[in-house]
Amino acid sequence: MNTTPTVPAPPAEPAGPPPSAKGTATRPGDKIFLGLSRGSGILLLTLMAAIAAFLTYRAYIAISENEANFLTSFEWNPQGEPVEFGIAILVYGTIVSSIIAMVIAVPIAVGIALFVSHYAPRRLAAPLAYVIDLLAAVPSIVYGLWGALVLVPYLGGMNKWLDQYLGWTYIFDKTGTGPARNLFTVGILLAVMILPVITNVTREVFLQSPKMHEEAALALGATRWEVIRMSVLPFGRSGIISASMLGLGRALGETMAVATVLSPSFLFSGHLLDPGGGTFAQNIAAKFNEADEFGRDALIASGLVLFVMTLLVNGAARLIIARRKEYSGANA
Amino acid sequence: MDRQPATDTPAPGTLAHRRMPRWAPAGLALASAALGSGLGLAAGWHSKVQWGLLAAIFFVLGTYAITTAVEGKRQAKDRIATSIVWVCFALAVVPLASLTWTTVARGVKVLDGYFLSHSMAGLNQMVPGGGIYHAIIGTLEQVAFATLMAVPVGLLTAIYLVEYGKGRLAKAVTFFVDVMTGIPSIVAGLFILSTWVLTFGMGPSGFAGSLALTILMMPIVVRSTEEMLKLVPNELREASLALGVPKWRTILKVVLPTAIGGITTGVMLAVARIAGETAPVMLLVLGSSFINNDPFSDEQASLPLYVYQEYMLGTPYSYDRAWGAALTLIMFVMILNLVARAIARWKAPKTGR
Amino acid sequence: MAKRIDVSGLSAFYGSHRAIDDISMTVEPRSVTAFIGPSGCGKSTFLRTLNRMHEVTPGGRVEGKVMLDDENLYGSSVDPVAVRRTVGMVFQRPNPFPTMSIYDNVAAGLRLNGSYKKRDLDGIVEKSLQGANLWNEVKDRLNKPGSGLSGGQQQRLCIARAIAVEPQVLLMDEPCSALDPISTLAIEDLIGDLKERFTIVIVTHNMQQAARVSDRTAFFNLEAVGKPGKLIEIDETERIFSNPSVQATEDYISGRFG
Numbered sequence: 009m010n011t012t013p014t015v016p017a018p019p020a021e022p023a024g025p026p027p028s029a030k031g032t033a034t035r036p037g038d039k040i041f042l043g044l045s046r047g048s049g050i051l052l053l054t055l056m057a058a059i060a061a062f063l064t065y066r067a068y069i070a071i072s073e074n075e076a077n078f079l080t081s082f083e084w085n086p087q088g089e090p091v092e093f094g095i096a097i098l099v100y101g102t103i104v105s106s107i108i109a110m111v112i113a114v115p116i117a118v119g120i121a122l123f124v125s126h127y128a129p130r131r132l133a134a135p136l137a138y139v140i141d142l143l144a145a146v147p148s149i150v151y152g153l154w155g156a157l158v159l160v161p162y163l164g165g166m167n168k169w170l171d172q173y174l175g176w177t178y179i180f181d182k183t184g185t186g187p188a189r190n191l192f193t194v195g196i197l198l199a200v201m202i203l204p205v206i207t208n209v210t211r212e213v214f215l216q217s218p219k220m221h222e223e224a225a226l227a228l229g230a231t232r233w234e235v236i237r238m239s240v241l242p243f244g245r246s247g248i249i250s251a252s253m254l255g256l257g258r259a260l261g262e263t264m265a266v267a268t269v270l271s272p273s274f275l276f277s278g279h280l281l282d283p284g285g286g287t288f289a290q291n292i293a294a295k296f297n298e299a300d301e302f303g304r305d306a307l308i309a310s311g312l313v314l315f316v317m318t319l320l321v322n323g324a325a326r327l328i329i330a331r332r333k334e335y336s337g338a339n340a
Numbered sequence: 341m342d343r344q345p346a347t348d349t350p351a352p353g354t355l356a357h358r359r360m361p362r363w364a365p366a367g368l369a370l371a372s373a374a375l376g377s378g379l380g381l382a383a384g385w386h387s388k389v390q391w392g393l394l395a396a397i398f399f400v401l402g403t404y405a406i407t408t409a410v411e412g413k414r415q416a417k418d419r420i421a422t423s424i425v426w427v428c429f430a431l432a433v434v435p436l437a438s439l440t441w442t443t444v445a446r447g448v449k450v451l452d453g454y455f456l457s458h459s460m461a462g463l464n465q466m467v468p469g470g471g472i473y474h475a476i477i478g479t480l481e482q483v484a485f486a487t488l489m490a491v492p493v494g495l496l497t498a499i500y501l502v503e504y505g506k507g508r509l510a511k512a513v514t515f516f517v518d519v520m521t522g523i524p525s526i527v528a529g530l531f532i533l534s535t536w537v538l539t540f541g542m543g544p545s546g547f548a549g550s551l552a553l554t555i556l557m558m559p560i561v562v563r564s565t566e567e568m569l570k571l572v573p574n575e576l577r578e579a580s581l582a583l584g585v586p587k588w589r590t591i592l593k594v595v596l597p598t599a600i601g602g603i604t605t606g607v608m609l610a611v612a613r614i615a616g617e618t619a620p621v622m623l624l625v626l627g628s629s630f631i632n633n634d635p636f637s638d639e640q641a642s643l644p645l646y647v648y649q650e651y652m653l654g655t656p657y658s659y660d661r662a663w664g665a666a667l668t669l670i671m672f673v674m675i676l677n678l679v680a681r682a683i684a685r686w687k688a689p690k691t692g693r
Numbered sequence: 694m695a696k697r698i699d700v701s702g703l704s705a706f707y708g709s710h711r712a713i714d715d716i717s718m719t720v721e722p723r724s725v726t727a728f729i730g731p732s733g734c735g736k737s738t739f740l741r742t743l744n745r746m747h748e749v750t751p752g753g754r755v756e757g758k759v760m761l762d763d764e765n766l767y768g769s770s771v772d773p774v775a776v777r778r779t780v781g782m783v784f785q786r787p788n789p790f791p792t793m794s795i796y797d798n799v800a801a802g803l804r805l806n807g808s809y810k811k812r813d814l815d816g817i818v819e820k821s822l823q824g825a826n827l828w829n830e831v832k833d834r835l836n837k838p839g840s841g842l843s844g845g846q847q848q849r850l851c852i853a854r855a856i857a858v859e860p861q862v863l864l865m866d867e868p869c870s871a872l873d874p875i876s877t878l879a880i881e882d883l884i885g886d887l888k889e890r891f892t893i894v895i896v897t898h899n900m901q902q903a904a905r906v907s908d909r910t911a912f913f914n915l916e917a918v919g920k921p922g923k924l925i926e927i928d929e930t931e932r933i934f935s936n937p938s939v940q941a942t943e944d945y946i947s948g949r950f951g
Contacts, residue, residue, distance in 0.1 A: 035586050035588075037586055037588045037589065038586055038587050038588045040588070041587075041588035041591070041592075042500075042504055042588075044496055045496040045497065045499045045500035045503070045504060046500050046504065046509070047496075048492075048493045048494075048496035048497040048500060049496075049497045049500045049501065049505070049509065049510070049513040050509070050513075051493060051497075052493070052497055052513060052516065052517060052520070052558065052559075052562070053512060053513060053516055055520075055555065055558075056516045056519070056520060058531075058535070059523075059527070059528075059531045059555075062531060062534045062535050062539070063527075063530065063531060063534060065534070066534040066538060066539075115428070116428045116431055116432055118428075119424060119425045119427075119428025119429065120425075120428050120429055120432050122425050123425045123426065123428060123429045127422060127425050127426070128429075130751055138681075141677075142674060142677055142678075143436055145609070145612055145613065145616075145673055145674070145677050146439070146616075146670060146673070147615070147616020147617070147618070147644055147669055147670070147673060148616065148618065149616065149618045149644040149647045149648055149666070149669070150439070150443060150616070150647070150666045150669065150670055151439065152648070152651075153443075153647055153651055153662055153663070153666050154438070154439045154442055154443065156651065157442075157651075157659065158438060158439075158442050159435070165390070166390065169390060200435045200436070200439075203432055203436075204436075207432075218788075220784060220786055220788040221788055221790060221791070223746065223749070223782075223784060223788070224784065224788040224789075224790065224851070224854075225790075225801075226746060226749060226777060227744065227746060227777055227781065227782035227784075227855070228777065228778070228781070228801060228802035228805060228854065228855070228858065229774050229775065229776075229777040229778025229779075229802065229805060229806070229858065230774070230777075230805055231414055231415065231417070231418035231774050232418055232421070232422070233417055233418040233420075233421035233422070234414070234417075234418070234805055236421070238790060238801065239790060242790070242791075242792040243791075243792070254522070257522040257524075258522075260524070261522075261523075261524020261525070261526065261527065262524070263524070263525065263526045263618070263619040264618045264619060264644075264648060267648070268648070268651060289524060289526045289619065292526055292530065292619075292623075293526065293619060293622060296622070296623055301538065304533065304538065305538070307530070308530050308533070308534050311526065311527050311530040314524060314526075314527060315523070315524075315527045318522050318523065318524055318527070319519055319522075321522070322518070322519050322521070322522030323515075323519055325522075326515065326518045326519065355761070355764050355766065355768075355771045355772065355775045355776055355779060358770075359770055359772060414774075414805070414806075415772075415774075
């Protein structure tokens with residue numbers, strides 16, 4: 009660094025303690041800088057607390073006027089007489105669509121991650137990883153537009169097929185004939201969206217799996233799949249779990265892709281292929297324009313629940329990652 | 341040796357197995373593709389996806405059966421794992437390629453100089469024409485203000501975590517930054533709505549949107565900057581401190597310049613990320629058909645929101661405009677990404693090799 | 694059980710770089726053959742061609758013939774997986790599977806190759822651990838993770854894992870270089886026992902070790918950095934260390950270079 013020699017001599021306190029890494033700043037410059045950077049950290053913490061506090065405050069305003077049970081009601085009528093709104097349908101829709109997304113995306117993402125890390129020809133692997141990285145950056149509204157104008161018409165045939173052959177399972181029974189603007193399509197679209205996210209994290213973990221354990225398995229006469237089962241998957245298991253949780257967090261909170269695809273309703277239906285249902289984020293987007301101040305507070309109340317849900321999921325993912333770090337550190 | 345003879349390996353002593361020829365997987369793939377589409381055609385299925393699924397199932401089952409017969413069970417399992425992994429890859433490529441292709445093909449139809457330089461003033465959904473100039477202005481202003489607010493806080497927090505933080509505060513900040521990364525964008529929008537709009541009584545404006553985008557951007561900046569600062573070798577810091585340079589000057593003059601490439605990359609990726617956010621903008625900026633250069637008062641348009649609103653209008657002309665705007669948005673985000681990664685590659689391996 | 698290895702005209706490549714050039718030698722059954730030579734001379738690469746592990750490294754490629762008795766390891770119909778089952782390997786750093794117990798580590802190779810009754814498996818695991826001189830130290834904690842053992846014990850666990858599948862040949866790639874002197878001694882004693890049953894090839898940096906454990910010694914060298922490694926000579930260990938036929942060998946052994 010050619011900048012160091014130009015620095016002026018240290019100020020006149022030659023007997024002072026040397027600058028220590030602990031942040032015991034003695035010079036004004038150090039003090040200001042430490043104050044600024046620590047202040048930023050504290051600002052972030054305060055912000056998190058403020059988010060929780062304000063959402064809770066506005067939600068309290070709404071819920072205290074609510075005549076129906078907020079958790080179990082199937083109504084959304086905060087501006088009506090009587091005031092009734094509940095999140096039961098939103099909980100159901102959010103969880104069901106996220107489960108569908110996870111069931112589809114996680115195995116495929118693990119497969120692609122293995123493909124990139126252990127199967128693809130080397131020439132293909134690096135550009136592929138790059139493209140998947142880029143796809144994770146595509147804005148969700150573009151996925152939403154594609155989902156509504158391309159995927160929905162496309163899945164019409166598949167819905168008919170599922171209804172015809174799997175209709176007896178009840179969940180795949182399609183009672184109407186409308187387009188595929190249903191929770192099942194939402195799940196598939198969410199799967200497509202979180203696929204790059206899960207793949208990227210999982211791939212990173214797989215690439216870190218220690219070569220020496222793979223070689224140990226190879227030297228015992230293991231086939232490629234057996235090597236992966238013996239040394240790559242056990243090593244990457246917690247990575248897969250935390251990647252999936254991150255994907256789940258995305259799926260739970262996704263707004264635009266659901267808002268464009270789903271034709272929402274507050275009527276409960278167990279048939280996945282029937283239009284209807286809703287998710288937290290989608291409901292906020294859909295109801296916002298017609299909401300007065302109280303209606304907005306009601307939407308904020310539902311947003312608080314979504315906030316808590318994603319907080320739990322993400323917190324769990326982080327804890328798993330932290331535990332894994334300790335675990336692999338102890339063995340290194 | 342009295343050990344149990346292994347069930348499906350050849351007698352010890354022979355290394356040669358019956359093996360499938362090298363073209364076998366390709367041949368099988370072709371055969372099952374033919375079978376899949378043949379049956380699909382016969383059954384009169386319209387969806388090519390179903391044909392593909394059928395072909396994939398034939399491929400996997402066929403591989404298993406034939407390999408078991410020729411090479412044994414273990415090899416069959418290995419080959420099946422290989423084919424499943426390839427099928428996963430193929431399955432993922434289909435929607436992602438379709439997304440890219442559709443956006444480009446349909447966006448190109450309307451994307452031209454006129455589209456980029458005009459607003460939607462005076463147009464309704466029943467006529468073609470119009471453009472996204474007002475939306476581009478809006479997005480640029482909202483993102484710029486968010487960046488101006490998020491980057492200093494993010495940088496300083498990262499510096500605190502890497503250069504100073506050891507205690508409980510640093511641990512708490514690290515954890516909550518991680519958690520904050522996962523906040524759904526609509527929740528960030530609701531927070532600003534509950535404070536700025538509902539509690540402080542401010543009206544919709546581009547700046548309100550910027551506030552929400554700031555919340556989304558800060559944790560991303562902290563995370564990426566932190567990673568980059570950690571890569572700066574400790575020897576550099578020690579060398580500077582040993583010369584009697586105060587710590588804050590060491591950070592400003594030695595640590596940050598060393599990591600600046602990576603930090604820039606991180607900031608650009610964060611910008612790309614928030615530029616595509618729709619939900620908070622929808623709650624706080626509301627959108628508009630007109631050019632509004634002032635981000636501090638009244639509704640403003642924004643590119644992602646424009647896509648959504650044109651889609652909701654539901655006419656062929658508005659769909660065209662939605663695709664055009666989507667293509668513009670994707671190109672903006674992709675260019676940011678590509679440039680950011682190019683910077684990362686160009687500046688990166690200071691320590692490696 | 695043990696087999697003779699006959700190598701002729703073998704070259705190995707990393708991409709377009711030729712790492713070892715035109716090596717021919719015979720490894721006698723039921724004996725210990727040591728490979729010595731300066732760093733980068735290709736002795737480890739050569740070792741890894743003997744069980745087709747070299748081609749696992751990206752860009753790795755081999756030309757030439759390796760006959761195991763009367764079968765060419767690189768024959769067109771030969772399955773590399775079967776080769777590695779027949780030719781076991783022990784690595785420089787002990788690498789027991791971290792998620793498996795001691796028992797499961799030893800049984801790992803057997804389980805790949807078919808199903809065994811619990812009783813038979815117990816017998817083989819015990820015999821292999823005894824064969825690796827580890828049984829007495831671990832018999833009470835077979836279900837504990839293998840990563841909890843000391844470095845020397847881990848390496849013996851890896852040897853037990855390798856001999857459990859009854860290979861014909863056992864390759865050892867500097868098996869003691871990560872171990873302390875006492876563990877090294879234990880492994881060297883073990884090698885002496887194992888050669889009753891297996892053909893053993895060991896790469897070592899330590900010339901005293903080569904002199905102590907091996908019956909025959911091969912000396913590898915390279916002309917310059919970037920040039921391919923070559924086999925200089927192979928002979929009875931005693932002759933290599935007392936009266937080698939090539940000057941370079943003597944220079945290396947007497948410590949004049951390398």
